[in-house]
Amino acid sequence: MPGQQTRTTIADVAKEAGVSVSTVSRALRGLDKVNPDTRARVEAAAEKLRFTFSKTASSLASGKAMRVAVLLPNEINSWFNANTFEGVYEVLSREGYDVVPYVMWEEDDLARFLRTLPGTQNFDAVIVVSFILDRAQRAFLDTLTIPMVGINVPSTEGFDATVRIDDEAAMHGVVRLLRSLGHEAIAYVEQPVQPSPFTCSDSVRMDGFLDAAAREGYDEEHILTIPSLSRLGSEDEEEAQESVGGEAAAISGIAAQLVGAICRPTGICVENDRCAVLLLKELRRLGWRIPEEVSLVGFDGDSVGDVVDLTTVRQNPLQLGRAAAGKTLALMRDEPLDEPHTVAPTSLLMRATTSRLSSGRTLAA
């Protein structure tokens, strides 16, 4: 049990190598203008003393935190968030940056986080994922001096760079597909149980669907929407449980709405694959023949869909994350960005949960 072992500092190395601290700093950081011999001596001393820099001290002295914050809604562990984060991590960690996740549970968390941003150099950049910022917040971002990069944020305003997919266009593609398959009544299903009372940019998908449906000539009677429970203002706090029970119940509730609909939809689009596969299972259990009588389309390209060959809209959050990180890197280095705001592609993956509806064939009432 040795006493409070005082950490070895750059000064110890300097003494050991017989040079000044500034020389040690230069040598160990690989800067030029250091005599090779000196450098070798310093490195040997550092090695011998098992010295490594204190990031904290370096940060304070240099003004660069070597740290970027990633703001995520609800959880780090959803398919989209986790993949996005991984992409960001991949690029930034390689360049020596720490990538620190911050999960926002309620609107207030975001506001609070943003408030801590100005004035102090805690981060070299902030990457914001999927949040819908109000006008005031976006204006506020403009006052900040560090790079702010958005991923799937509805507006580019306030951001130095953004990367996103085009949800509207993707939904339009889905609606066109359903129409071309002969579906005259369609439905959009949102993820029933939101993990927290946050409105994030997934919610633009439903609008995109409705917009596309209108353009494709569907009238109100032939469009069914099943919004998430939280949208309905159900304030049951029980719902945000970990237990899958709530989710299973919610899924069967959705299935019931679908089955009991006045104008029963035969073309269904679900907000994400995770939800879609559960609904698929439930609907089949209730006797719906998919894809013979009903077509189901997911969204994401999550591997859960592979097992059941779910037709879906694929996106690549890993790439989204990488792209955002690349832009962040450039911005931190004051390099010019040829295209600050980019749109990443999505693609319709046709698999086994969609098929042409035989004309004249209708579901029994």
Next chain:
Amino acid sequence: MPGQQTRTTIADVAKEAGVSVSTVSRALRGLDKVNPDTRARVEAAAEKLRFTFSKTASSLASGKAMRVAVLLPNEINSWFNANTFEGVYEVLSREGYDVVPYVMWEEDDLARFLRTLPGTQNFDAVIVVSFILDRAQRAFLDTLTIPMVGINVPSTEGFDATVRIDDEAAMHGVVRLLRSLGHEAIAYVEQPVQPSPFTCSDSVRMDGFLDAAAREGYDEEHILTIPSLSRLGSEDEEEAQESVGGEAAAISGIAAQLVGAICRPTGICVENDRCAVLLLKELRRLGWRIPEEVSLVGFDGDSVGDVVDLTTVRQNPLQLGRAAAGKTLALMRDEPLDEPHTVAPTSLLMRATTSRLSSGRTLAA
């Protein structure tokens, strides 16, 4: 375009409030021994100046980094890693700690990381997930002064605390199940494509299986093992591709081995659910009737298994993460740990991919 806006520091607030910096520090941190009036004045000044602390400066001065590192093998985005991380994050972020992930791709990364640990106070604690450390490394951990906490590490040696599931016991349960269902030839399948050349503690599962099989009276002819490709020393660098192609190919390779086995197994255990569902799909495609003729068991309790009602061994990495974080917190606060090393439960979840083998019934050769 205002000039380099110099950040507002604690000194600015002090001046504004007409007090000393230390008073500001105390007031804003909520320490006692501060006159309520003074505190109010300071808070007003801080608010007015939009002041927030520089974490970096605080860390340097106080010696507490308020940051803990989480070391993860291969990727942050596997089911186990992501859930574990989320659990850790949940607990630690609530207490004001930054939780910083570090992904290790090769053995060297770990060694390098560990080397940077001594001497400098970059982290207040380190949480290590699933790594197998050699004797020298474990001994090294003992020399460190900050808390080291392990999750699913094979040996408690070198760690101040650990949380783990009992893989051996769980595998024993699986083997007993298969035996009781009447399976006389059994197989263990490892995840074919490892994301990186890392050996992490998942590999103890196969040993557990073999051990259990021996104890339950299976002889070598009736045990088939299909180790991961990387174990076989296949050095194809192509394999670590992102494309699912490699994985799909690997799965069908496994299926082929199973189908072509001299003593065809009817009870199969797969390292994890993700892999299991893919294999399930492929085996069914090849005409195997599961569970009527063959039983399949996964591992994890990943929600991918829900869709196909996969029988599996459930574990709860979220809880593992929370538990580890709790211990970490206690250690950082020098609180005593009543039980430094704990084992979390797993449970066998019987679903639709296992069933009793009708006696006398055999697969056609």
Next chain:
DNA sequence: ATGAAAGCGCTAACAG
């Protein structure tokens, strides 16, 4: 190519 010195923004004794 190297050293001396002045901070970076804050905390933590120690006085008062």
Next chain:
DNA sequence: CTGTTAGCGCTTTCAT
């Protein structure tokens, strides 16, 4: 309860 005084460990002009 509040102010004074030293640093925390490193980077960075500015000399030399």
